Amino acid sequence: MKAKILIVGGGAMGTSIALSTAKRCDPLTEPVILIEKGTLGSGSSGRTGAVIHQGYPDRVLAGMARDALKVYAGMNTLVGRSVGYKRTGVLVVAGSDPQAIADLKADVAMQSELGINVKVVNAAEMRALCPGISVADDAKGSYEPDGGYVEPRRTIKTIAALARSYGASTRTGVHNPTVLVENGRAVGVSTSEGEFRAPNVVLAVGPWTPLILKNLGVEMPLRIVRIEETFCEMPDPPALEDMDEIIDDDIETRFQPDPLDLMPAAHPVILDRPNGLHLRCEPKEKRTRIGRLGFDGLEELERPESLDEDVTDEFRNWATPRVLDRMPVYKDMAPRGNQAAWITLTPDQRPIVGPVKEIPGLWIVTGFSGNDFQLAPSIGEGLAQMILGQPVSAIDPEFFSPSRFATV
Ligand SMILES: Cc1cc2nc3c(=O)[nH]c(=O)nc-3n(C[C@H](O)[C@H](O)[C@H](O)COP(=O)(O)OP(=O)(O)OC[C@H]3O[C@@H](n4cnc5c(N)ncnc54)[C@H](O)[C@@H]3O)c2cc1C
Structure with a gap:
């Protein structure tokens, strides 16, 4: 199968990225595919309290939480389905x-x-x-x-359904993905269901990230x-x-x-x-x-x-x-x-979101340090803007850059 953007991982981040990219891509010529090894929300996102709280002591994160709250609060009106925002x-x-x-x-x-x-x-x-x-x-x-909270599984399923309504495809029960690298670039993923080819591969696999990166020879201090x-x-x-x-x-x-x-x-x-x-x-x-x-x-x-x-x-x-x-x-x-x-x-308790400089075409989204389910809509928007080469307004790329931990 071929995609413009292939997302690995169906938690809060993966589904939000699927939604934000699908909104910007033509489903026929620029497909967005999300693959998940279990069910949607079977990682950290399914176990969270999903507290929605704009009270970050950091200005960047507080601004993103403010923007994300509007998305959760407005979801009912947008899709006619509650995400349990209380x-x-x-x-x-x-x-x-x-x-x-x-x-x-x-x-x-x-x-x-x-x-x-x-x-x-x-x-x-x-x-x-x-x-x-x-x-x-x-x-x-x-x-x-x-502030308050949302129901995490309802939220993930609603966001995934919305992504599908924009033409994204979400496939669960897809195991053993190996990132395919050709001429130094990520070109897709081989899985239990065959190969998915894509010029942009997003790893949104939460706590599974270090294992996958290790196999690619990439070190991140997670x-x-x-x-x-x-x-x-x-x-x-x-x-x-x-x-x-x-x-x-x-x-x-x-x-x-x-x-x-x-x-x-x-x-x-x-x-x-x-x-x-x-x-x-x-x-x-x-x-x-x-x-x-x-x-x-x-x-x-x-x-x-x-x-x-x-x-x-x-x-x-x-x-x-x-x-x-x-x-x-x-x-x-x-x-x-x-x-x-x-x-x-992460060492600075800030997420890692952006391109993996060692492998062009590979993007990672991880390291939410126990806090940031609520930021998912802003992360999805920001990463979609980065991947598609649009002006990035939803996140501060420097603040989240994977390269900030480089020692040389
Ligand atoms: C107990 C707890 C309470 C929390 N409370 C809050 C809170 O109140 N408010 C808040 O904002 N945040 C909270 N958080 C943090 C929040 O839950 C996480 O930051 C967020 O869920 C991370 O989402 P994610 O999509 O990055 O990762 P995950 O939800 O872990 O998703 C990763 C997905 O990738 C899949 N996957 C892994 N490997 C593969 C593979 N090889 N192939 C295909 N799929 C794969 C997994 O099955 C999983 O579904 C809490 C976290 C925990 C654990």
């Missing part, structure tokens, strides 16, 4: 430490300059926004009302670590008025709201910096996801397949006192399981 708000708790508060205020000032709707909040405001929270009287935080998250019963959300059916008398029409829209969260997403954890409600499963904010000291994996899926209670035991310190309302909430997943880290 505008719960995101509350960052900075605590009482003067330096932590100064850093938070500087971040909020920078984000406000970018047009992000965010403000510094005091203890009384945090208690009003998040009933049941425990904060000291002199604590400060920030609140971003438009580290794959194993992360655990734990779940517990979600406290009761605030009562909502009955919204089972919305009747518009003017046009004599009845609307059935999307079931996900009827499931309120118990509280905003909480990013608790002093305790190093985050809490994200999952109303559909009636549970709350609890994870870390940092990745220091996590077990390193040589191969993604060596991920140990048996999660002990170690992480839960670490998290429980911290959760109760911040949200005592979780005291009687029953455990609801644990999960393990992969995080792909």
Whole structure:
């Protein structure tokens, strides 16, 4: 098979790149093909909390998160299908430490300059926004009302469907791709389903990237670590008025709201910096996801397949006192399981997006360092612009350049 652009990997990044490139290519003469070894979203993207939060301390990333949020929030209108965007708000708790508060205020000032709707909040405001929270009287935080989360698998499937509607083809269950290099250039991939020839090959394979690059003799300073998250019963959300059916008398029409829209969260997403954890409600499963904010000291994996899926209670035991310190309302909430997943880290915790200079025609998109599901629409747009030689406005190519780690 022949394509103009061949994307390997069907996570948040691969599907977003498929959409952004398919929008710009003629499906008959410039086909876009995505191949995935498992099912769409079977890597990190299927295990993420998919928190949507524009509060990056870095200006470039904050601007991209702002742009991506518009895509998620507008998806319902665009495709008539919800990606489960829930505008719960995101509350960052900075605590009482003067330096932590100064850093938070500087971040909020920078984000406000970018047009992000965010403000510094005091203890009384945090208690009003998040009933049941425990904060000291002199604590400060920030609140971003438009933040929240999406449902990751729904999002990936919707983006893939949209890409197909522009003529892209997505093929799952395609195994063992080997990048074909001729005269020093990437020219396609050979797989269990035969050869796919393309002058542009995009590796969007998340934690599998180092293995594929190693076979090509390309070194990138990527580290794959194993992360655990734990779940517990979600406290009761605030009562909502009955919204089972919305009747518009003017046009004599009845609307059935999307079931996900009827499931309120118990509280905003909480990013608790002093305790190093985050809490994200999952109303559909009636549970709350609890994870870390940092990745220091996590077990390193040589191969993604060596991920140990048996999660002990170690992480839960670490998290429980911290959760109760911040949200005592979780005291009687029953455990609801644990999960393990992969995080792909770079030394500067910035993603790697762009051309592999050693092999023209090969592009990589990886190293999202545990954070950037939400950036996928902006990454897709930026990479499409780069591959197709258009002015690059959606990302800063230098900021993400794979060459920034070169030692010579
Ligand atoms: C527990 C957890 C929580 C997270 N929480 C958040 C959050 O709240 N907000 C946020 O923005 N980000 C979050 N992230 C980060 C986010 O999930 C990732 O940055 C993002 O999903 C990376 O997407 P990706 O497409 O690059 O990789 P992946 O989703 O890993 O996709 C790679 C795909 O490539 C496929 N593949 C691999 N090798 C091959 C091959 N040889 N041939 C064909 N296909 C192949 C895999 O099967 C997989 O589907 C979290 C991550 C984790 C693990």
